[in-house]
Amino acid sequence: MSMGTGLADEGREFEAKIEQALKDFRSSVHAWSEAEYSRPRAVKLVHLRSWRVAAGWALGCVLAAGSLTGGLYERHHQQELAKIAARQQKLAAEQRASKEQDDLLAKVDSDVSRQVPSAMEPLAQLMAEDEAR
Amino acid sequence: MKAAAEEFSSVVEAHRPQIFRFLLASTRDVDLAETLTQECFLKAHRNWDRFRGDSSALTWLMRIAINLEKDHWRNRRLQFWRRTQTNAVELDEASDWLPSGERSVEQQMMAREQVAQVWQAVEGLSARQRTVFLLRYVEDQELREIAQATGLSEGTVKAHLSRALVKVRAELRGKR
Numbered sequence A: 001m002s003m004g005t006g007l008a009d010e011g012r013e014f015e016a017k018i019e020q021a022l023k024d025f026r027s028s029v030h031a032w033s034e035a036e037y038s039r040p041r042a043v044k045l046v047h048l049r050s051w052r053v054a055a056g057w058a059l060g061c062v063l064a065a066g067s068l069t070g071g072l073y074e075r076h077h078q079q080e081l082a083k084i085a086a087r088q089q090k091l092a093a094e095q096r097a098s099k100e101q102d103d104l105l106a107k108v109d110s111d112v113s114r115q116v117p118s119a120m121e122p123l124a125q126l127m128a129e130d131e132a133r
Numbered sequence B: 001m002k003a004a005a006e007e008f009s010s011v012v013e014a015h016r017p018q019i020f021r022f023l024l025a026s027t028r029d030v031d032l033a034e035t036l037t038q039e040c041f042l043k044a045h046r047n048w049d050r051f052r053g054d055s056s057a058l059t060w061l062m063r064i065a066i067n068l069e070k071d072h073w074r075n076r077r078l079q080f081w082r083r084t085q086t087n088a089v090e091l092d093e094a095s096d097w098l099p100s101g102e103r104s105v106e107q108q109m110m111a112r113e114q115v116a117q118v119w120q121a122v123e124g125l126s127a128r129q130r131t132v133f134l135l136r137y138v139e140d141q142e143l144r145e146i147a148q149a150t151g152l153s154e155g156t157v158k159a160h161l162s163r164a165l166v167k168v169r170a171e172l173r174g175k176r
Helices: A003-038 A044-114 A118-132 B002-027 B030-046 B057-078 B105-123 B127-137 B143-150 B154-174
Strands: none
Touching (some): A003 B002, A003 B127, A003 B154, B002 B030, B002 B057, B002 B127, B030 B057, B057 B127, B057 B143, B105 B127, B105 B154, B127 B143, B127 B154, B143 B154
16 A cells, blocks of 8 residues: 555545544534423522622622722812811911011111111210200 | 414424524533523514514524624623633533444544544634534534624635634544
8 A cells, every 4th residue: 555545545534533523513412402402490590690690789889889989088088188288388488478577677677777877876865864864 | 463473483493492502502501501592582572573584584593692692702701790600511511412323332432532622622713613613513504594694704604614624623633
């Protein structure tokens, strides 16, 4: 027997195997389906599924409510923090402004006191003597 | 009105087992196949007056069943909180259903193993390839009928079928 004939035989054998496997697969699915089709179905599964659906919805609602509440709380918290920060900034700005004002007034006082004319000094002494008398 | 109801009744009686079988082979889940079969006939009943007879009633029903199955898996993907495991039977269990015929025990075992290998190959097919393969090799449908049921062209059906067969061959060749 030549090598080519051997390969051809092997190929034919494999094709026959495929064909048989597909036929058996078909018969197997038909047999399984017929057996399951004629078997009475249990109603319990429907209840089980309804229960699962209800539980799924309940869990979904709880998660949604939790997310919403968490989100709202976080938003409120952020707003409060922003308010506190704004108040602190305002206070700091006021304190800074007040300090600047005080510094300015002190500077003005010192400048004014330095600018008192020496020509007024005798008058000031006279007033002081009058008061002493 | 009564005639239409009777006609629909006879369609249900004639084709219900085939629709159930196709859905069972597609899902390997008995409860799911039963539920989808019921949904299929409910939908068919609602739209029965719109059925114009362009294709056979079975092809029309098969198209509804294919779309329902597709919708089911799409919804399932969206419902990520539901358990991911299905009630699908194991591949070995699915291949148990083989009529013994007049075979020896050894031949039966070999046939069972080959059926399991075909199931294994079917498991690895894309949804479209699987649908086309099952319609051809389990439901014995012609390419034209498969094209009508799936909404694909005959050329596309042929291509899907060819790719599916390549995978089945590879599975059977690999474990020879």
